[in-house]
Amino acid sequence: MNKGLKITITVTLLLLALVPLVYFLVYPVYNDIVLKKNSFDIYRFTKQISINLLTQISPSTDVFAQEILGTNSMEESLKAENIILKDTLLEDTKTKVIINSVNIEGYISQGLSSETMMRGFWHFPTSVYPGVQGNSVIIAHRFQYLPPAKNTFFNLDRVRVGDSVILQGEGGEYTYIVTNIKEVDPNDTSVLMQTDDYRVTLITCTPLWTNHKRLVVTAKLDKLYKKV
Numbered sequence: 001m002n003k004g005l006k007i008t009i010t011v012t013l014l015l016l017a018l019v020p021l022v023y024f025l026v027y028p029v030y031n032d033i034v035l036k037k038n039s040f041d042i043y044r045f046t047k048q049i050s051i052n053l054l055t056q057i058s059p060s061t062d063v064f065a066q067e068i069l070g071t072n073s074m075e076e077s078l079k080a081e082n083i084i085l086k087d088t089l090l091e092d093t094k095t096k097v098i099i100n101s102v103n104i105e106g107y108i109s110q111g112l113s114s115e116t117m118m119r120g121f122w123h124f125p126t127s128v129y130p131g132v133q134g135n136s137v138i139i140a141h142r143f144q145y146l147p148p149a150k151n152t153f154f155n156l157d158r159v160r161v162g163d164s165v166i167l168q169g170e171g172g173e174y175t176y177i178v179t180n181i182k183e184v185d186p187n188d189t190s191v192l193m194q195t196d197d198y199r200v201t202l203i204t205c206t207p208l209w210t211n212h213k214r215l216v217v218t219a220k221l222d223k224l225y226k227k228v
Contacts, residue, residue: 094169097202
């Protein structure tokens with residue numbers, strides 16, 4: 001066996017050994033690496049490492065009861081409503097929610113119950129469509145999908161006032177600016193109410209892995225917000 005062939009075989013074997021090692025070292029901090037280019041905060045960084053560790057050892061979502069997934073209170077608010085979905089669904093227009101600052105991106109689905117969240121982002125059926133005057137409400141789980149998947153609100157707690165929220169589809173693109181971030185009780189349906197301005201409200205459970213509170217991010221349509 002000549003020297004060149006020996007070197008090639010040695011390098012190949014080393015690569016085969018290193019690739020799995022690199023994967024297991026990089027994957028737990030992948031989410032942080034992606035977000036680090038946007039902003040770096042040592043406290044948030046170390047906190048996310050801990051969350052990633054919990055992600056690896058936590059049970060899958062199918063072992064959680066409906067109460068833990070945090071869907072019941074939202075469904076209850078729909079029981080008194082006589083809702084009929086519009087002829088043109090957001091799925092038909094391939095409408096997405098995009099928050100580049102925290103690596104969130106995915107298609108919005110419509111449905112009459114919170115089971116729709118099992119597909120990703122759920123457009124609350126009593127709320128307006130993107131770009132329309134009023135309150136467009138989008139709700140999602142934080143751990144139905146996990147990073148590196150983007151179609152999840154796993155990182156929603158990292159959004160900051162001033163960040164851009166883009167709702168994009170075949171009907172147009174609308175950029176909203178985050179103006180308020182708060183936590184509310186699970187049965188606080190005031191965040192679902194219609195408004196006179198142009199806004200989008202993003203909702204998920206918090207803290208991560210619990211159903212104790214709702215994290216609510218409010219953003220206003222950019223062209224109007226700039227006039228304030």
